Amino acid sequence: MSFFFVEPETYRRYKDEVLRLSNSIQINIHEHFPAGERQSGLTDGQIAEKLGLEEHVVREIRVVAERDFYPIDEWEEAIRFKREACEGYMKKGVSYATKKYARKK
Numbered sequence: 001m002s003f004f005f006v007e008p009e010t011y012r013r014y015k016d017e018v019l020r021l022s023n024s025i026q027i028n029i030h031e032h033f034p035a036g037e038r039q040s041g042l043t044d045g046q047i048a049e050k051l052g053l054e055e056h057v058v059r060e061i062r063v064v065a066e067r068d069f070y071p072i073d074e075w076e077e078a079i080r081f082k083r084e085a086c087e088g089y090m091k092k093g094v095s096y097a098t099k100k101y102a103r104k105k
Contacts, residue, residue: 006060014051015065018058021047024066 023041044062048055088096 006057006064010057011061011064014053014058014061015068017051018047018061019065019069021050022062024062024069 021042022044042050044059045055047053047062048058051058085096
């Protein structure tokens with residue numbers, strides 16, 4: 001297993017741009033935007049090419065920046081949601097997700 005370390009200066013310089021270009025913060029992919037304005041995030045490789053960095057550097061910046069950006073309670077809520085969704089799927093299959101979604105509307 002490899003271990004990488006990004007210099008703090010490099011991290012500070014690129015973290016906002018890496019998050020903006022990635023799928024970490026999804027602000028313009030929603031269906032209510034006209035097709036010409038919708039844009040999905042870039043892959044780590046695409047971001048690396050655009051910024052002139054190595055892909056593993058972009059990946060490390062993105063992962064650390066995501067941890068910095070989102071508060072711990074949001075991570076805990078995501079874990080709870082995923083666990084509940086997996087358990088529901090194991091018990092009831094796909095109908096669990098579709099019925100649950102329909103109830104929330």
